[in-house]
Amino acid sequence: MTSSRPSDSASSIPAYRYTAALAAGIEQRWQNYWQENHTFDAPNPAGPLADPVGVANRSKLFVLDMFPYPSGTGLHVGHPLGYIGTDVYARFKRMQGYNVLHAFGYDSFGLPAEQHAISTGVHPRVNTNANISNMRRQLRRLGLGHDERRSICTTDEEFYKWTQWIFLQIYNAWFDPSISRARHINELIAQFASGKRNTSSGQAWNTMTPAQKSLEIDEFRLAYLSDAPVNWCPGLGTILANEEVTAEGRSDIGNYPVFRRNMRQWTMRISVFSDRLLGDLDRLDWPEPIKLMQRNWIGRSEGARVAFSSSAGAINVFTTRPDTLFGATFIVLSPEHPLVETLCTAEQREHITAYIAQASATTDTDRQDDSRKKTGIFTGSYAINPVTNQPIPIWIADYVLMGYGTGAIMAVPSGDQRDFEFARQFDLQITATQMPTGAWFDQHHFPPSDDCATWPSAFVGEGNYVHSANDTLSLNGQRSIADAKNLMNAWLTERNLGEATVTYRLRDWLFSRQRYWGEPFPIVYDQDGLAHDVPESMLPVLLPELTDFSPQTLDPMDSTSDPVPPLARVTDWVTTTLDLGDGPRTYRREVNVMPQWAGSCWYELRYLDPTNTQRFVDPEVEKYWMGPATDEHTGGVDLYVGGVEHAVLHLLYARFWHKVLHDLGHVSSEEPFHRLFNQGYIQAYAYRDDRGQTVPAEEVTETNGSYTYGNEKVTREYGKMGKSLKNIVTPDEMYDEYGADTFRLYEMAMGPLEASRPWNTLDVVGMQRFLQRLWRNVVDEETGALAVSEDAIPETLLRQLHKCIAGVAADMETLRFNTAISKLIELNNDLTQYVNSGHRTPLSLITPMAQMLSPLCPHLAEEIWALLGHSTSITFEPFPVADPNLLASDTIEIPVQVNGKVRSRIVVLVGASQDDLLAAALSDDKVIAALGGVVPARSxxxxxxxxxxxx
RNA sequence: GCCGGCGUGGCCCAAUUGGCAGAGGCACCAGGUUUAGGACCUGGGUGUUGUGGGUUCGAGUCCCACCGCCGGCACCA
Structure with a gap:
């Protein structure tokens, strides 16, 4: 960073000017003060951090930042945006009397540290701790008001003990669809034992062996082992959750290829919560786009299951459009469909076998490629359309996936573009069931016709039903799609041919990772291979030390390789002798570890009661900070701020865990995060030379819209801050150059918190100048003496002050810090004019100004507060309240328009009526001139x- | 392709929710101060509110169409 203030020669700069150096002294002094005085410690109502006196008679507020991963590269100026925002809000609310809980910890398990350990041989704990220290240093220098007693790391043994404990709660729970709630597994066992529930085999419960019982129960557990198709990523040596795989079929982290294959893995039965996860979104105060993304991800489809009879028995299809059943002219099965084998005729068998082989060699990604030509093959068999009673051909095509619905579709080519293209490709029948509107034909430049063999594409939309009747059912004529669906569903249900049903896109969550740096599962296997939970008294199951981080060399492209978790190599850890109630026996430990999401699924609860050794959180403490405010309220964090990138990963998983904990009676809140706010991103310009190489952004100069690096012309682009774009600006540079308060102010002033914007270091000076002017209005720059008078404040300035107070308070309440700042600058500019005209700053003005500044620039506000003679922190001073009498004035200026153009302004009394206004306007000289003697047609x-x- | 968000001085952004297009910052210009530079002080708004239509006495704001940028989803049955 080239300094814009060359040779800060001490002689030319007043000794007490608010420079970066002066700010640094003030800031570090107050940071020490806050730490020594435990200023931001929030009292709890109960438990180890209990302080009932501190809690009494205060409203509570729980403010939360999304859990950061402690990155090795440290913070850049984009990272703290949300942290500053929550700090400003938390400080504002403290001044309004709230008991504010604001803590900050680290999501410190994860792949980057392990990848680093593999390449360096250094234990990931060493690297992780160093990264956390550096991040703590950077954040402390920012002056954030966190309760330091509550800073936790997911890698702490005391923390992951409880992560394992929660896993066991989930493991020992099942979902009871009859009440749509999770219940303890013992209640299921009781149902089996009493005969209230039948076992899957029909065998009586008390005649089953322990192993049989165990397998029966495992089918219900919310955490279970499954042999399901997983996303295998050889490049990372681990499997990944669906949410961690990009649309391109590559890993979210590292961008390695991901392959589908079967493996035995721990899985979370999140899918049974689909309905609640979807429905409760409506009760949350979240940005609509995030809710939409979760809704899309959960993917509720309402439709019908319809049975088509065939030589191989009934073929069940799922459709969202049962109303178009009359237009179903063929069936398409997924190549993996179990009935394919039975349905293919002898003469087609050879071709079909070849097609299936070809399809299985094609990745899911390719099969979902939109631009690809449709492929498929006829089975030779026919099914009966239940409404028309006509035989329709059964085809196989790879565009139908086994993983969605039933793996079989009824094709309605007139109403579905994919089916339409397929029918055209293979010359299959197309029957219209809905008549498109005239507009649709116009748009396609086509004469209206119900012969859809001639249509240019399928028609999707509302239209009169045609060709949709049999002896006992008619949909024909004008009716809504919903109406038609209901008629069809009722008809199907009555004849046992189908039923209305709902499917979800949300799959169960693959929960194991074949890595080292994660929470070990509290699970052991006996000699029969049956899983047992490790009792609570034996938690935590500690991660064993590992000295060899050498990677298992897997070819990222080799889909047939097998994962070998690092823990499998620690043989004396894997084999263990435990007494699980039936004497000491030898067990084999689970060698997978939990994914990074585990810790962030519940960390907010641990902030509440971080030192509790008896429970993960004291129930009374949870209820105080996160309990529902009313009967309808979900409870949860009062304000959660973070980036949009966690929309369907962390935010969905955490909601799921929280609901399980709620159902089991461990927490009173139904949702973890009641109000969510997405902050925008700060990005930065980057520059490339002729060869396409990025050049250091801070060394590029701009002249008249063109950019040069050295003598070379470079082109500008815009993107995330990072090493590859060479456009990183760090908070440390800002502290050195301007100080933390100026940096905080700039981050908050550059735009609304939710908006993304480009970083521009050159603009920061504007905020520094503001603080310098403010400082100069309080302190004599040459001597350091207080320059404040106790003289009365003139009325105009007093009115400006109260207008400012009203505006700033409203802006802070709604997180509009940018406009709050502009109002403070405006007031300070007014004050500066007053001071420059020979007056001194009135004490009664600077006092509320310091208070209003305090959330934004806490160090400077504390310093001014102390200079004004106060001996306690400004942190808990009440935020100023505007006097309504000073907000209103007696007169108001009203613009007068003639034909919509402003021609004059008149000054009238505030309460002036319509008649008063018109009379005053008509007697105004400029208005009279503009009217030119014409009587207005309308006033x-x-x-x-x-x-x-x-x- | 579908869904969502956003387009306002050279740049980042305001605009009481349909009522005077401009609060604040950067940049820029002029003047003051200064040996000079920086800093500071005073003054200055540089515009077809992305485009085209519509509703209205009145549109940055509401409606329709289109263009551009960002994000999400994508043979989802």
Whole structure:
């Protein structure tokens, strides 16, 4: 960073000017003060951090930042945006009397540290701890008001003990669909034992062996082992959750290829919560786009299951459009469909075998490629359309996936573009069931016709039903799709041919990772291979030390390789002798570890009661900070701020865990995060030379819209801060150059918190100048003496002050810090004019100004507060309240328009009526001139707003 | 392709929710101060509110169409 203030020669700069150096002294002094005085420690109502006196008679507020991963590269200026925002809000609310809980910890398990360990041989704990230290240092220098007693790391043994404990709660729970709730597994066992529930085999419970019982129960557990197709990523040596795989079929982290294959893995039965996860979104105060993304991900489809009879028995299809059943002219099965074998005729067998082989060699990604030509093959068999009673051909095509619905579709080519293209490709029948509108035909430049063999594409939309009747059912004529669906569903249900049903896109969550740096599962296997949970008294199951981080060399492209978890190599850890109630026996430990999401699924609860050794959180403490405010309220964090990138990963998983904990009675809140706010991103310009190489952004100069690096012309682009774009700006540089308060102010002033914007270091000076002017209004720059008077404040300035107070308080409440700052600058500019005209700053003005500044620039505000003679922190001073009498004035200026153009302004009393306004306007010289003697055809007067004459 | 968000001075952004297009910052210009530079002080708004239509006495704001950028989903049955 090249300094814009060359040779800060001490002689030319006043000794007490608010420079970066002066700010640094002030800031570090107050940071020490806050730490020594435990200023931001929030009292709990119960448990180890209990302080009932501190809690009494205060409203509570729980403010939360999304859990950061402690990155090795440290913070850049984009990272703290949300942290500053929550800090400003938390400080503002403290001044309004709230008991504010604001803590900050680290999501410190994860792949990057392990990858680093593999390449360096250094234990990931060493690297992780160093990264956390560096991040703590950077954040402390920012002056964030966190309760330091509550700073946790997911890698702490005391923390992951409880992560394992929660895993066991989930493991020992099942979902009871009859009440749509998770229950303890013992209640299921009781149902089996009493005969209230039948076992899957029909065998009586008390005649089953322990192993049989165990397998029966495992089918219900919310955490279970499954032999399901997984996303195998050889490049990372681990499997990944669906949410961690990009649309391109590559890993979210590292961008390695991902392959589908079967493996035995721990899985979370999140899918049974689909309905609640979807429905409760409506009860949350979240940005609509995030809710939409979760809704899309959960993917609820309402439709019908319809049975088509065939020589191989009934073929069940799922459709969202049962109303178009009359137009179903063929069936398409997924190549993996179990009935394919039975349905293919002898003469087609050879071709079909070849097609299936070809399809299985094609990745899911390719099969979902939109631009690909449709492929498929006829089985030779026919099914009966249940409404038309006509035989329709059964085809196989790879565009139908086994993983969605039933792996079989009824094709309605007239109403579905994919089916339409397929029918055209293979010359299959197309029957219209809905008549498109005239507009649709116009748009396609086509004469209206119900012969859809001639249509240019399928028609999707509302249209009159045609060709949709049999002896006992008719949909024909004008009716809504919903209406038609209901008629069809009722008809199908009555004849046992199908039923209305709902499917979800959300799959169960693959929960194991074949890595080292994660929480070990509290699970052991006996000699029969049956899983047992490790009792609570033996938690935590500690991660064993590992000295060899050498990677298992897997070819990222080799889909047939097998994962070998690093823990499998620690043989004396894997084999263990435990007494699980039936004497000491030898067990084999689970060698997979939990995914990184585990810790972040519940960390907010641990902030509440971080030192509790008896429970993961004291129930009374949880209820105080996160309990529902009313009967309808979900409970949860009062304000959760973070980036949009966690929309369907962390936010969905955490909601799921929280609901399980709620159902089992461990927490009173139904949702973890009641109000969510997405902050925008700070990005930065980057520059490339002729060869396409990025050049250091801070060394590029701009002249008249063109950019040069050295003598070379470079082109500008815009993107995330990072090493590859060479456009990183760090908070440390800002502290050195301007100080933390200026940096905080700039981050908050550059735009609304939710908006993304480009970083521009050159603009920061504007905020520094503001603070310098403010400082100069308080302190004599040359001597350091207080320059404040106790003289009365003139009325105009007093009115400006109260207007500012009202505006700033409203802006802070709604997180509009950018406009709050502009109002403070405005007031300070007014004050500066007053001071420059020979007055001194009135004490009664600077006092509320310091208070209003305090959330944004806490160090400077503390310093001014102390200079004004106060001996306690400004942190808990009440935020100023505007006097309504000083907000209103007696007169108001009203614009007068003639034909919508402003021609004059009149000054009237505030309460002036319409008639008063018109009379005053008509007697105004400029208005008379503009009217030119013409009597207005219409006169509009809006009280308090304007007057408009229409000629 | 579908869904969502956003387009306002050279740049980042305001605009009481339909009522005077401009609060604040950067940049820029002029003047003051200064040996000079920086800093500071005073003054200055540089515009077809992305484009085209519509509703209205009145549109940055509401409606329709289109263009551009960002994000999400994508043979989802």
């Amino acid at each position: 509009i007067a809006v009280v308090g707003r304007l007057v408009n004459f229409v000629l």
